[in-house]
Amino acid sequence: MTPSSTSHPSSALVPLAFGDLQGCRKPFQQLLAKAAPPDGTPLWFAGDLINRGSESLATLRDVIALGERAVPVLGNHDLHLLSVSAGIRKSKKGDTIDEILAAPDAADLLEWIRHRPLAHFEHGMLMVHAGVLPQWDVNLTLELADELQRALRARNWKETLAGLYGNEPNRWKPGLKGIDRLRVTCSALTRIRFCNADGAMDFSSSGSLNSAPPGCVPWFDVPSRKTADVTVVFGHWAALGLTLRDNLIGLDSGCVWGAKLSAVRLAQDPAERTLTQVDCESCREPGGGN
Secondary structure: OOHHHOOOOOOOOOOEEEOOOOOOHHHHHHHHHHHOOOOOOOEEEOOOOOOOEOOHHHHHHHHHHOHHHEEEOOOHHHHHHHHHHOOOOOOOOOOOOHHHHOOOOHHHHHHHHHOOOOOEEEOOEEEOOOOOOOOOOHHHHHHHHHHHHHHHHOOOHHHHHHOOOOOOOOOOOOOOOHHHHHHHHHHHHHOOOEEOOOOOEEOOOOOOHHHOOOOOEEHHHOOOOOOOOOEEEEOOOOOOOOEEEOOEEEOOOOHHHOOEEEEEEOOOOHHHOEEEEEEOOOOEOOOOOO
16 A cells, blocks of 8 residues: 555544645634534645745644644645755745744654655545646556655655756656656646646646636546546645535635635535635735745
């Protein structure tokens, strides 16, 4: 069994999944209290635990303190933190990760993040941060995620991480090897929004559905998508907003932009799923960037 499909002691309880926290600690605490999940309920997080919100360090500590109840997948902002810590990237305007890097236990915090999965499958639910390519079924998604997870946990993880940046190749081919294979996996799991019918990713737009690049559709609307037989849970796309379909749960409802933070009870029967939300007064640092 891969790390991404490991069962948890509390797996008999229906998980509660949260959208991107991005360092918005107060809304997270409010939403957790409002949803009031039973003790031991697994708490799933669709990536981007930190950055842009004003309490990234405290939010990260809150999630780590949940122990095995917390089931997060890595998002692009989480990888950005690792890259800045490794000297691969520089902090951007609006980043709120300096307090994590300056923490006395920064090494332990970064080690925890580096050992999180990039995909998680349980109860017929596949959770990733951004999306999956249409040619990938669940088994292939987990296999590719596991390859990337193991590379990021290896001794040469900094070299791997440095090689993950870039938009090419932008489509999956079974013969891909090495860093190109890992880069496509990372782009899909942590960055994708739009692609064409052949699964070629286009990163030129991060806007709403109306902003689709020519010839492109949202990754989840590609005909014959091979993960259509399970429910995919994801975040990442604030401009899309909360998206609830029988086989699709998009959870990024723009908390860090002052909109809402959302959590969905992941019952297998769509009719039994429940949504809980809290309003988010902007939790960003004054003058924060995009």
